[in-house]
Amino acid sequence: MSAAYHPSGIPPHSRAPPMLTLYDVPGHTPQPWSPNIWRVRFILNFKRLRYRTVWVEFPQVESTLASIGAPPSGLSSSGRPIYSLPVLIDPTHNPRAPKILSNPNTIAEYLESAYPARPVFPEGSRAMQTLFVHYIQEVFAKPLLPIMVPLSHQQLPGRTQEHFRGSMPAAVLSGPQREEAWKAVKYQFDFLATILDKNTGDGDGVVAMGDEVSYADFALCSILIWIQRMAAQDGWARVRTWNNGRWHRLWERCKEYMDEF
Amino acid sequence: MSAAYHPSGIPPHSRAPPMLTLYDVPGHTPQPWSPNIWRVRFILNFKRLRYRTVWVEFPQVESTLASIGAPPSGLSSSGRPIYSLPVLIDPTHNPRAPKILSNPNTIAEYLESAYPARPVFPEGSRAMQTLFVHYIQEVFAKPLLPIMVPLSHQQLPGRTQEHFRGSMPAAVLSGPQREEAWKAVKYQFDFLATILDKNTGDGDGVVAMGDEVSYADFALCSILIWIQRMAAQDGWARVRTWNNGRWHRLWERCKEYMDEF
Structure with missing residues (x-):
């Protein structure tokens, strides 16, 4: 077997x-x-x-x-x-x-x-992790939408594009508009970096809680993967250098769980 | 000595x-x-x-x-x-x-x-706690401001009221406006209750993390004290009954740390 x-x-x-x-x-x-x-x-x-x-x-x-x-x-x-x-x-x-x-x-x-083995919610942290993920989704990732949604849309199969025609923003941002949008994204990354920095000394300084990856890191790294897959040059090439390479280090910590079956 | x-x-x-x-x-x-x-x-x-x-x-x-x-x-x-x-x-x-x-x-x-004895940040949780408190302050407590700021202002010493004249909202909400404002407050309490409920089974179901109070609970209970001190009848009398008495239970858990020196 x-x-x-x-x-x-x-x-x-x-x-x-x-x-x-x-x-x-x-x-x-x-x-x-x-x-x-x-x-x-x-x-x-x-x-x-x-x-x-x-x-x-x-x-x-x-x-x-x-x-x-x-x-x-x-x-x-x-x-x-x-x-x-x-x-x-x-x-x-x-x-x-x-x-x-x-x-x-x-x-x-x-x-x-x-499947309680290898927990993704460190003991007693379900509420904190859930709020963190809610924050990532509703606040942190919000300014990414005007950049990433049209870029993602452009790279979906043709039939899907037809399906969404009219309901999704079609225009990929360019020029100063794109730079403004990235500035709003960077503001969120900078703020989250100051929060995550609190764990330096009290954790490994990369992951959201303690020394091991948890649900919060997976939610955050999922956003990084989205940026890397849909905006490798204009997106991930920027983000990976921000905050002294913090996001690249998080990527590396999560890499062994990036299998695709 | x-x-x-x-x-x-x-x-x-x-x-x-x-x-x-x-x-x-x-x-x-x-x-x-x-x-x-x-x-x-x-x-x-x-x-x-x-x-x-x-x-x-x-x-x-x-x-x-x-x-x-x-x-x-x-x-x-x-x-x-x-x-x-x-x-x-x-x-x-x-x-x-x-x-x-x-x-x-x-x-x-x-x-x-x-003073590391009796920690308020459970090990490795400084970042998570800080984000939770940020959320309490910037999102959760926001709809309380139109209710609580004028009520608090009204109950400050006269000289302070003079000092703020013109820069603080003077009108205490009443009638349907007040009910609308409380509805927005209740929405936030309801949402936070669904988040904190995640800890039932994985914690004591009242505090934000695990089984002991932490910085997150103190931030949350500080808001409850504000409501109780400045709006006992119209405010705390409502809030303490919401979400099956969850907030009253949190108050009781924090009560032994409410000394005033």
Whole structure:
């Protein structure tokens, strides 16, 4: 019985443990790029769980999730259910009624409870980690959107671009507008660096908490991966040098959990 | 040699350890009320440090701080130094050149380093705690300002009110406007409750991290004290019942550190 990755996604032998399935959206290369999905992929890799990726283009996300009975990941302000990725299927405990989860925080908490070895939430820190990730998503990453959303959009498969036409900002920023946008991004990185610097002496000075990577670092590094995959030259080439190379060091600390199955 | 509190603030005997001094602003009662200053008072009480309070009314803050050589607590957006309370003086290590600190975060970090017993930052959590407190101050407490600032202003000594005339909102909200403002406050409390609920099972379910109170709880409870002292009936009477009494339980957990010297 081999625990190695099998390209078909089907275990080569019936006694092989069933595999987890992660639903992801393809970009312009075979490399995963979406930060919310990387957050889950990091946890799967960190916990050394066997999984395979199923690729679903944006226009098929809602119908695919409906067909597998995935719950909505949240509600819109008007109360309408939102279907979005990541979605994770875990058949391990009951292959006939696999666990189907959506929303990255829900998946993270599930994985931590179901697979407590190699914890991503240091003891007693679930609330603090969750608030940190909320902050990364809602405050820290906000000024990246006007830069990264059009850049990402441009690099999605053609059908996906058609699907979003009209609802996504089409114009990639250029010239002084782009520089202004990067300035707002740098302000957030600078501020977060002063916060993370508090751990120098009380932690390893790179990760968000103590000496080991945790959910907070995975959320942060997922943003770095997004920048690197969708804006390698104009984005990651800048960011990696900021704050005395702090973000490059974080990348290096997370690198061993960047496997792509 | 007695370690008890001496009303003059001067140790009764030269061999008594020198006392720390906390500068605070008076309200309408002898009870301290300012949330930023409570954050420091909580730490002093929690660490069982001997201190006395010196009361300075708002109009005298800047000149008082200048006379004792206190550093500014920050810089305004125009680069002008800001002088504000709390300020802490610690003569313990060198009575001839006492340590003078401003800015609650700076004071908190100093106290933790100088008096490491009974830590307020659980190991490796300085960055996480600091971000939590930043969030409490900049996001969570924001909708309280239109309610609490005029209420607090109304209850400050007359000279202070004169000092602020024109620069502070004078109108205490009433009727539907007040209800709308409380609704925005409740939204923040509800959201923070869902975050803190993550620790049920992984902590005691009341405090922000693990099973013991920490800097994050003191920052949060300082806001509750502000509400209780300046809006007992309309404010604390509401808040203490929200989220199944979570905030009342936090108050009870912090109560033993609410001494006022």
